[in-house]
Amino acid sequence: MGAGDKFENKAEELKGKAKEGVGNATDNEKLQAEGQADQAKAGVKQAGEHVKDAARDVTGH
Template sequence: MGIGDKFENKAEELKGKAKEGAGEATDNPDLEAEGKGDQAKAGVKQAGEHIKDAAKDITGH
């Protein structure tokens, strides 16, 4: 996984956590759900990058 991809995925995860927290603090379930969705999306991207890295390790490419 490239450093840029790692940074972008982490930034998206943190943005999601902030939205979730803001939704909880303001009793806004839509914002809270959006934040959880952002975190899940970032997690899926991170998992995909890990799979790519593992495949490169196995194949050497």
Template sequence: MGIADKFENKAEELKGKAKENAGAATNDRGLENEGEADQAKAGMKQAGEHIKDAAKDLTDR
């Protein structure tokens, strides 16, 4: 996983957490759900990148 991808995924995760917290603070369930979805999306991207890295490590041997 490239360093740029790591930063981008982490930024998306943090943005989702901020939305979730803002939604919870303002009692806006829609915003809270959107934040949770953003975090899940970032997590899936990170998992995919980890799989790519593991596959690359196996082929480099």
């Protein structure tokens, strides 16, 4: 996983948390859902990158 990918995924996760927080504070269900979706998408990307890293560790490439 490249440092740039890690940064982008973390930024997307934080953006999602911020959206969800604003949605919670304003009782905006749409914004809450968007924030949760952003976080989930970032989590999937991070998991995929971890799998790639693990495969690289096993194969040595």
